[in-house]
Amino acid sequence: MSLSLRLGGSFLNEALLGWVPRLTLGLGASKTSGIARDSRLDDLKKQIEANNGQPPFMIDNGTILRAAPKKKMSHRRHRTKLYTPGDKQMHPLNNIVRCPACGHVKRSHFMCMHCFAEIRTFLKGKKRENGLIKDVENPQSDLDPVDERILYPGKFVQEDERMLQKKEWIPVREEPLMYNSKQTKHIKR
Amino acid sequence: MPSLQKFHANVARHVKSMDKNLTANLIRHEYIVTTRTKAKRVQAKAETFLADALHRNDKIAQDQPINSKIVANRALNFLQPPDKFEVGSKIIQELAPRYQQRRSGFTRIIKLEPRLGEDKAPMSVIELVDSEYEIKFWYTAKIVARLELQGLKVDDITQLNVQKLTKFRPEGEKEFAAAVETCKVEFFKYDPETQQVTDPEALKNLENLPVNLEYYGGDLSGSLVASKRFKTQPRPEKEQAEIPVSPFVAK
Ligand SMILES: [Zn+2]
Numbered sequence: 001m002s003l004s005l006r007l008g009g010s011f012l013n014e015a016l017l018g019w020v021p022r023l024t025l026g027l028g029a030s031k032t033s034g035i036a037r038d039s040r041l042d043d044l045k046k047q048i049e050a051n052n053g054q055p056p057f058m059i060d061n062g063t064i065l066r067a068a069p070k071k072k073m074s075h076r077r078h079r080t081k082l083y084t085p086g087d088k089q090m091h092p093l094n095n096i097v098r099c100p101a102c103g104h105v106k107r108s109h110f111m112c113m114h115c116f117a118e119i120r121t122f123l124k125g126k127k128r129e130n131g132l133i134k135d136v137e138n139p140q141s142d143l144d145p146v147d148e149r150i151l152y153p154g155k156f157v158q159e160d161e162r163m164l165q166k167k168e169w170i171p172v173r174e175e176p177l178m179y180n181s182k183q184t185k186h187i188k189r
Numbered sequence: 190m191p192s193l194q195k196f197h198a199n200v201a202r203h204v205k206s207m208d209k210n211l212t213a214n215l216i217r218h219e220y221i222v223t224t225r226t227k228a229k230r231v232q233a234k235a236e237t238f239l240a241d242a243l244h245r246n247d248k249i250a251q252d253q254p255i256n257s258k259i260v261a262n263r264a265l266n267f268l269q270p271p272d273k274f275e276v277g278s279k280i281i282q283e284l285a286p287r288y289q290q291r292r293s294g295f296t297r298i299i300k301l302e303p304r305l306g307e308d309k310a311p312m313s314v315i316e317l318v319d320s321e322y323e324i325k326f327w328y329t330a331k332i333v334a335r336l337e338l339q340g341l342k343v344d345d346i347t348q349l350n351v352q353k354l355t356k357f358r359p360e361g362e363k364e365f366a367a368a369v370e371t372c373k374v375e376f377f378k379y380d381p382e383t384q385q386v387t388d389p390e391a392l393k394n395l396e397n398l399p400v401n402l403e404y405y406g407g408d409l410s411g412s413l414v415a416s417k418r419f420k421t422q423p424r425p426e427k428e429q430a431e432i433p434v435s436p437f438v439a440k
Contacts, residue, residue: 120324
């Protein structure tokens with residue numbers, strides 16, 4: 001990898017171009033010996049042919065490379081994960097049940113967070129209707145657009161500020177799966 | 190407001206102040222979402238405070254203005270002075286009629302999943318029972334609404350929960366029936382005019398049925414509430430015994 005980086009992209013292209021046909025040839029020979037050819041190699045061949053003989057811009061998980069760990073797991077981390085006493089290891093959840101109000105999975109004796117989010121939003125709307133929550137209205141919300149542009153010309157927003165404004169850094173709870181009794185460890189009747 | 194470095198959970202002064210603030214906010218907002226430790230700690234304080242305040246309110250003469258009632262109620266001195274009038278007037282005007290039949294058990298804790306933050310703290314809701322914004326009330330209403338839309342009968346545990354929720358609530362059963370209709374429209378996109386669920390997502394959600402349908406109006410209904418460990422039978426009704434009138438009692 002470092003070699004190809006140092007020598008530039010052209011080296012990589014030539015290396016790949018040289019490598020792919022040989023590989024397919026070799027695999028074609030091995031197909032007769034009973035081992036199925038990896039279908040991703042065919043995809044790569046198609047992409048190269050469609051791209052005038054050039055390799056695709058990205059060779060990613062879709063074609064040939066799969067997810068790989070970023071770093072080697074250290075000796076200590078590895079041993080801790082495998083051989084520590086059971087109370088330090090991660091345990092599977094055995095108390096998963098079906099939420100009767102939405103049919104998703106939930107932990108028994110705990111509130112279903114999917115329903116809780118729905119009910120809380122609904123109750124907040126109800127409180128707002130009854131006047132318990134008062135939204136503060138911006139006093140300049142009905143400004144003339146021309147006036148607004150003169151009064152507040154706007155400032156240049158940096159890239160990092162724009163990313164922060166998207167609020168993607170706030171963790172969001174993912175939607176739970178639908179409950180299926182065949183997928184739980186202990187089948188409850 | 191003290192800064193975070195000056196406000197500790199193991200300083201008695203700060204803990205007391207937290208208890209007072211959480212109690213006031215619980216009464217103000219009907220339910221609050223906090224960490225489990227705080228919820229459990231404030232539950233004891235809030236229960237004692239509410240029981241005391243409502244008990245003293247019963248003893249006070251009712252025909253005086255609200256301000257003098259608040260001043261006369263010594264239990265309200267537990268609150269922080271700025272909260273005393275606002276929260277005290279809510280206790281006297283709203284909570285006293287609501288909790289006429291209760292002497293304890295004004296609050297409920299519901300366990301939630303851990304917080305999605307750095308600390309993964311276990312969270313919970315602490316709420317006032319019999320309020321309009323009671324989370325368990327609406328959750329149970331949602332369960333009943335879903336079962337009705339699926340055409341199933343209500344199972345034992347839900348029936349028990351409904352009975353508990355509506356027992357001391359003023360016009361409880363009527364309110365619960367209205368809440369079920371609201372839940373159908375709100376959460377399952379039910380159209381009350383055509384009496385149909387049209388939203389494809391809601392329809393797909395309604396296809397997920399309980400595992401054993403026998404509990405829902407089938408052969409097994411009534412078996413979940415009965416004790417599995419002890420074979421108990423319902424106690425027979427007492428017969429009315431006729432005591433003969435003593436000849437020594439003057440007529
Ligand atoms: Zn749910």
